[in-house]
Amino acid sequence: LHVELQQTRPWDLLEEEAHVSIGRTAALLERAFAQMLKPYGITPTQYNVLRILRGAGAAGLCRNEVGARLVTPVPDVTRLLDRMADLKLIARQRSDEDRRLVRTHLTAKGLDLVNSLDAVLRPSHQQRLTGIPREKIAALVETLAEIRANL
Secondary structure, eight states: OTTTTTOOSOOSOHHHHHHHHHHHHHHHHHHHHHHHHGGGTOOHHHHHHHHHHHHHGGGOEEHHHHHHHOSSOOSOHHHHHHHHHHTTSEEEEEOSSOTTOEEEEEOHHHHHHHHHHHHHHHHHHHHHTTTSOHHHHHHHHHHHHHHHHTO
């Protein structure tokens, strides 16, 4: 980390170094992920929405439910969904019982896209962690969950 960031003095706290290391790693992974999605015309956040809605199934979700499930929260979920509707990846349907409730669903195009990306992205996820034993990956996942629980 010192070399990557061209840092000359040591960290004052191990916790600070860990924090910066997590941020740096997340940024590098996110950049690589965005580059993989670029040919498909979507962002990592849009991909996240596609996965969320695929998991929701035919019932779909309202805007607030989508926003609450995003990996990286965004300030304006409505605009995010508007852009995805313009791309014909999602569709919205107003409830007949409660006109205030609008459910968001994947279109056939959106479902085809997210399903096709599985075959592209899964090998990439595996490749980025090649050489790290599965028990260390599991421990990392557990440690990160503990950090999030403390936030």
